[in-house]
Amino acid sequence: MKKYIFAFASASLLVACAPKVIVEQEVTPIKEQTETKPEVKYLEGKTLFDTNCGKCHDLPHPSQYSKAQWAKIVPPMSKEAKLDPTQENQILLYVQYGAMN
Ligand code: HEC
Known part of the structure; x- marks a missing residue:
């Protein structure tokens, strides 16, 4: 039972x-x-940006440029920093997220 x-x-x-x-x-x-934590999505790009993009000049701030400007700046600069296309894309996502428009 x-x-x-x-x-x-x-x-x-x-x-x-x-x-x-x-x-x-x-x-x-x-x-x-x-949705509630966009910073998680951009964390990889921020880390790559922080470690690679301040080597030759001061680290720029994402809000210094517009999304369109970043789209032109990041590809040649990623080549300067010898990053692969995936890393380039992650950096672009991050800077455009914090861009001025
Ligand atoms: C090997 C050195 C080097 C590395 C690494 C580098 N840069 Fe640069 N960067 C330069 C030089 C040199 C200039 C200025 C000449 C030019 O505009 O081409 C410049 C200019 C810039 C400018 C100003 C462009 C403008 O039109 O006002 C920005 C923004 C920038 N870099 C962002 C980045 C970012 C983002 C990264 C990382 C992906 C990066 N840089 C990595 C050498 C470098």
Whole structure:
């Protein structure tokens, strides 16, 4: 009799909890990263920018240029800094995020 009650209790627990758990695991982290914490998305680009772009001149600030200006500046400068296209793209994302427009 005890066994029967236990099995019934755990079965209804599973049914009650399963949908909630799936929703929290799949939706919340993605939303946090892309919407409520944009800095997470740009962290890689910021690190690359901070470590590579202040070697030959003072480190520029993203707000010093417009998005369009950054699009022209970053490709030749990434070549100067010997970065690969992925890194170049991450830096561009970061500086355009903080750009003046
Ligand atoms: C190997 C040296 C070197 C590295 C590394 C370097 N730069 Fe430069 N940068 C220069 C020189 C030289 C100039 C000035 C001459 C020119 O404009 O081409 C310059 C100019 C600039 C300017 C001013 C451009 C303008 O038109 O006013 C910006 C902004 C800039 N760099 C950003 C960056 C960024 C972002 C990075 C990292 C991806 C970077 N630089 C890495 C050498 C470098």
